Amino acid sequence: MAALDAVLTRIDSNLDQALDRLFALIAIPSISTDPTYAADCRRAAEWLVGELQSLGFDTALRPTEGHPMVVAKARTGRQGAPHLLFYGHYDVQPPDPLDLWETPPFAPRMADMPTGKQIIGRGVADDKGQLMTFVEACRAYKETAGALPCDVTILLEGEEESGSASLPAFLAANRDELAADLVLVCDTGMWDRETPAITTMLRGLVLEEVVIHAADRDLHSGMFGGAAVNPIHVLAKIIADLHDETHRITLPGFYDGVAELPPEIAEQWRHLPQEGHDFLGDVGLSEPAGEKGRSLQEMLWARPTCDVNGIIGGYTGKGSKTVLPAQASAKFSFRLVGQQDPEKIAASFRSFVHARLPADCHVEFISHGASPAHQLPFSSEALTRAVAALRAEWNTEPVLAGCGGSIPIVGAFKQDLGMDALMIGFGLDDDRIHSPNEKYELSSFHKGARSWARVLAALAG
Numbered sequence: 001m002a003a004l005d006a007v008l009t010r011i012d013s014n015l016d017q018a019l020d021r022l023f024a025l026i027a028i029p030s031i032s033t034d035p036t037y038a039a040d041c042r043r044a045a046e047w048l049v050g051e052l053q054s055l056g057f058d059t060a061l062r063p064t065e066g067h068p069m070v071v072a073k074a075r076t077g078r079q080g081a082p083h084l085l086f087y088g089h090y091d092v093q094p095p096d097p098l099d100l101w102e103t104p105p106f107a108p109r110m111a112d113m114p115t116g117k118q119i120i121g122r123g124v125a126d127d128k129g130q131l132m133t134f135v136e137a138c139r140a141y142k143e144t145a146g147a148l149p150c151d152v153t154i155l156l157e158g159e160e161e162s163g164s165a166s167l168p169a170f171l172a173a174n175r176d177e178l179a180a181d182l183v184l185v186c187d188t189g190m191w192d193r194e195t196p197a198i199t200t201m202l203r204g205l206v207l208e209e210v211v212i213h214a215a216d217r218d219l220h221s222g223m224f225g226g227a228a229v230n231p232i233h234v235l236a237k238i239i240a241d242l243h244d245e246t247h248r249i250t251l252p253g254f255y256d257g258v259a260e261l262p263p264e265i266a267e268q269w270r271h272l273p274q275e276g277h278d279f280l281g282d283v284g285l286s287e288p289a290g291e292k293g294r295s296l297q298e299m300l301w302a303r304p305t306c307d308v309n310g311i312i313g314g315y316t317g318k319g320s321k322t323v324l325p326a327q328a329s330a331k332f333s334f335r336l337v338g339q340q341d342p343e344k345i346a347a348s349f350r351s352f353v354h355a356r357l358p359a360d361c362h363v364e365f366i367s368h369g370a371s372p373a374h375q376l377p378f379s380s381e382a383l384t385r386a387v388a389a390l391r392a393e394w395n396t397e398p399v400l401a402g403c404g405g406s407i408p409i410v411g412a413f414k415q416d417l418g419m420d421a422l423m424i425g426f427g428l429d430d431d432r433i434h435s436p437n438e439k440y441e442l443s444s445f446h447k448g449a450r451s452w453a454r455v456l457a458a459l460a461g
């Protein structure tokens with residue numbers, strides 16, 4: 001206990017230097033999806049290597065076909081110490097649209113708001129500020145106790161925001177090195193600014209692009225209209241057929257593996273503190289649009305979805321043009337829960353589309369990834385210990401939450417290496433991740449590091 005107190009005090013007294021380090025990382029524009037920034041992604045990885053090396057981690061920059069991985073190891077030498085794999089990502093989303101940023105996205109700054117101080121910059125909440133909460137907790141242990149209480153391997157990737165393309169092969173090739181008792185992830189959110197959360201349910205994700213081809217060229221809609229098939233209409237009908245009038249998804253077998261919530265979790269979710277929460281109102285909406293008879297929290301955390309994220313076809317320029325397009329395309333995303341099988345859902349979707357293709361149309365499918373959901377068993381010992389650690393830091397009961405978003409590799413940790421993930425993040429719903437003026441609360445950063453120090457102590461036993 002004395003050791004933990006010293007670690008916490010160290011985090012408090014080191015906050016200014018910790019912020020300097022975080023600002024240096026944010027200033028590197030590590031945008032993974034845009035090849036123009038490949039050297040910056042590498043620079044961010046190298047910066048992290050230097051940081052972890054200076055903390056005494058056995059650290060290496062590991063090349064992949066895409067952006068490099070950072071792997072860093074610290075061992076206690078203590079028999080029976082739990083081995084934890086901390087996962088985070090150093091890549092960020094593109095900052096566009098740039099003109100909506102009040103200050104440049106990669107020139108981090110501190111803003112004084114009525115609710116407290118905020119750090120502003122692209123990637124600060126997703127995921128640089130979050131991953132640095134863990135690194136700063138490790139630093140405080142190293143600088144006070146001289147060692148961490150658990151064996152820790154840190155794995156930081158640079159492609160999460162573009163689908164983690166290189167990570168599955170990297171995991172497969174380095175199983176023995178990366179296998180641990182438990183994965184820790186800091187890439188999710190709190191319930192609200194006073195209430196921490198442990199994400200026990202993370203949704204999976206299937207991304208499918210569909211291109212429907214009809215005539216071999218664009219046609220005059222007067223000369224051919226009425227006789228020639230219109231691929232936009234075909235696509236629109238497919239999209240409309242995907243939900244029934246109760247907003248359930250109609251794909252055959254789609255709900256296989258979707259379980260009802262355990263009653264005690266449903267009960268906890270019904271009683272979440274609601275003060276200051278207007279989830280839809282905050283974005284100009286009022287009515288939940290998901291499945292009839294489900295609560296908002298269920299829709300977001302415990303039910304699967306099917307969404308169209310983009311649709312293209314025909315003439316979209318200024319004015320009008322009387323044209324029957326030769327093709328139409330759309331991008332679909334399915335968020336998965338429970339035991340839903342991503343491969344089966346992709347296959348069911350493809351046959352659903354095929355079954356609705358009229359004569360003279362053919363379809364092309366492009367997969368952009370498929371990852372399963374993750375569920376941490378509610379009976380997990382690590383979960384019980386983490387709850388106690390967070391309760392001690394925040395003086396309130398942590399929420400066992402779901403996460404509507406996805407972290408594609410978490411499913412692979414479970415499927416390929418048999419590891420569960422304990423996901424504790426300090427983001428807030430209004431952090432504007434993936435949006436202009438992304439921010440992270442100073443209290444998230446500071447108490448996040450303190451929380452990890454406590455969680456590490458709790459997991460060490």
Ligand code: BES
Pocket residue numbers: 126127160161162163187188189205403404405406407408
């Ligand atoms: N950190 C997010 C996941 C997240 C989203 C956590 C919302 C909490 C709230 C993660 O980096 C992310 O954005 N994932 C993408 C995955 C996609 C780009 C393959 C997502 O969920 O869309």
Ligand code: ZN
Pocket residue numbers: 089126127160187
């Ligand atoms: Zn993230």
